[in-house]
Amino acid sequence: MQPARILLALAFVVSLACVAAADERKQLAFEVVDRNAQQMTDIGDSLFYFGELGMQEVESVKLLEDTLKAAGFKVEVGGAGMPTNLWAEYGSGRPKIAIVTEVDALPGGSQTPGTYERKPLVQGGPGHMEGHNTHGGVASLAAFAVKQVMARHNIPGTVAVSFGPAEEQLASRPFLVRAGYFKDVDAIIYLHIRDALATGFGVQNYAAISSVFTFHGKTAHGASNPWDGKDAVDAVELMSIGFDKLREHLRPTYRAHRTITFGGIQPNIIPDKGQIWWFVRDASMPAAKETYDKLLKIAEGASLMTGTTWDVKYAASAWPQLVNKAIAEAIQKNIEVVGVPKWTEQEQQFARDFQKAAEKPVVGLRTAPIPLGGRAQSAASNDSGDVSWVVPAGSLNFPSSVPGIEYHEWKAAVTPVSSISHKGQVAGAKVLAASVIDLLTSPELLQKARAEFEVDAKKTPYFSLLPPDAKPDLDLNRGEMEKYRADLRKHYLGKTPRFN
Numbered sequence: 001m002q003p004a005r006i007l008l009a010l011a012f013v014v015s016l017a018c019v020a021a022a023d024e025r026k027q028l029a030f031e032v033v034d035r036n037a038q039q040m041t042d043i044g045d046s047l048f049y050f051g052e053l054g055m056q057e058v059e060s061v062k063l064l065e066d067t068l069k070a071a072g073f074k075v076e077v078g079g080a081g082m083p084t085n086l087w088a089e090y091g092s093g094r095p096k097i098a099i100v101t102e103v104d105a106l107p108g109g110s111q112t113p114g115t116y117e118r119k120p121l122v123q124g125g126p127g128h129m130e131g132h133n134t135h136g137g138v139a140s141l142a143a144f145a146v147k148q149v150m151a152r153h154n155i156p157g158t159v160a161v162s163f164g165p166a167e168e169q170l171a172s173r174p175f176l177v178r179a180g181y182f183k184d185v186d187a188i189i190y191l192h193i194r195d196a197l198a199t200g201f202g203v204q205n206y207a208a209i210s211s212v213f214t215f216h217g218k219t220a221h222g223a224s225n226p227w228d229g230k231d232a233v234d235a236v237e238l239m240s241i242g243f244d245k246l247r248e249h250l251r252p253t254y255r256a257h258r259t260i261t262f263g264g265i266q267p268n269i270i271p272d273k274g275q276i277w278w279f280v281r282d283a284s285m286p287a288a289k290e291t292y293d294k295l296l297k298i299a300e301g302a303s304l305m306t307g308t309t310w311d312v313k314y315a316a317s318a319w320p321q322l323v324n325k326a327i328a329e330a331i332q333k334n335i336e337v338v339g340v341p342k343w344t345e346q347e348q349q350f351a352r353d354f355q356k357a358a359e360k361p362v363v364g365l366r367t368a369p370i371p372l373g374g375r376a377q378s379a380a381s382n383d384s385g386d387v388s389w390v391v392p393a394g395s396l397n398f399p400s401s402v403p404g405i406e407y408h409e410w411k412a413a414v415t416p417v418s419s420i421s422h423k424g425q426v427a428g429a430k431v432l433a434a435s436v437i438d439l440l441t442s443p444e445l446l447q448k449a450r451a452e453f454e455v456d457a458k459k460t461p462y463f464s465l466l467p468p469d470a471k472p473d474l475d476l477n478r479g480e481m482e483k484y485r486a487d488l489r490k491h492y493l494g495k496t497p498r499f500n
């Protein structure tokens with residue numbers, strides 16, 4: 001043979017060997033997932049019944065902490081000033097790959113699972129009507145499977161899991177980024193439940209800035225001496241009207257909505273306090289910030305017109321999620337290998353009946369993965385977006401809910417502990433573990449992801465919306481949670497899942 005041919009043949013054999021090694025590693029990860037499927041769904045089911053709101057994920061984080069510690073992870077709880085922030089790691093040094101997700105529930109979401117008639121487990125109580133409970137088990141077990149593979153095959157580097165508090169209020173990730181959690185991370189995969197096994201790439205959703213404006217005036221009798229009063233609620237109204245005048249001159253991509261959170265006490269007392277809470281959004285953070293800066297001017301104008309003073313308090317912010325194409329391509333390959341779960345006829349029938357009852361298209365459960373494509377940008381927001389502008393980010397959705405059943409509605413709390421959800425979690429954990437293994441073992445993939453990321457990050461450099469003195473709001477949802485915790489406790493499963 002010619003030397004060139006020998007080299008070519010050799011390269012072919014080596015690449016075959018690499019593929020075989022990669023397959024062997026992933027096969028081991030799949031075995032670990034299958035062996036621990038029950039433990040994983042016990043975690044997700046336990047979290048469902050905890051039904052904990054953002055910043056109050058105490059029981060959920062305790063269970064995850066215990067499970068991950070017992071599984072051999074180094075676990076930190078309470079970082080970045082948030083008692084329910086959990087960061088777990090196995091291994092050391094680079095490459096370092098992190099799974100990023102959340103486990104918070106929603107107010108009013110309590111529902112008896114399995115029945116699609118409205119039947120709260122706890123009347124008025126919080127619950128998982130988006131299925132974030134499923135994230136806990138999938139992320140933990142995938143990380144454990146990666147750990148087992150790293151140990152068996154002497155793979156260098158670190159696998160990390162980040163459970164950020166209060167995703168539903170966009171409340172934690174800017175703080176995690178500021179605290180430097182992602183400084184030495186090479187890539188992340190953001191994990192979220194959906195009705196499909198899917199990934200995607202491009203800018204996936206919207207930037208959001210949330211702030212509370214408070215005006216301060218002077219009280220007076222509404223009839224006897226109104227001329228002595230300075231009406232802070234007038235300022236609130238003028239701010240609202242002022243922004244409505246601006247709407248015509250904003251980019252068509254903008255979104256802005258507000259609610260009046262304090263509007264006075266009774267009509268014959270000129271209010272010395274008025275408060276209005278705003279969300280400003282756009283397709284990019286610089287665009288959202290531009291509108292937000294105009295909103296600040298409007299607040300100033302409203303205060304001038306009424307002789308009141310004002311202050312503004314940062315509530316939350318989120319960059320849109322920037323999802324990496326190179327990582328998406330790697331994830332998609334694993335999606336094709338794992339495939340969607342085989343649904344039983346009973347599960348398909350349940351899905352169809354549920355869709356019919358919810359007056360949605362009766363299409364049943366998806367029987368194939370979604371092909372890779374750029375997804376249309378949605379106008380919703382997720383604070384994990386901030387992470388995606390400081391480190392290359394992939395995104396993975398797993399099929400644990402019923403198509404057409406929208407989140408943030410009690411109906412979405414019907415299936416998160418069902419066999420449909422459980423099977424979707426198994427598929428999700430396998431794809432996630434395999435994709436983290438790809439990122440850990442392929443320098444070419446990391447390099448490609450980094451190069452793509454650099455282009456986007458250069459075009460729109462990340463800046464934090466956090467004021468320098470901003471602290472996480474640890475009282476967020478506290479009162480609401482305390483009201484229901486005793487009743488929720490009656491439904492706790494009392495399980496202590498252990499991976500093996």
Ligand SMILES: [Zn+2]
Nearest residue numbers: 130132167192
């Ligand atoms: Zn979510």
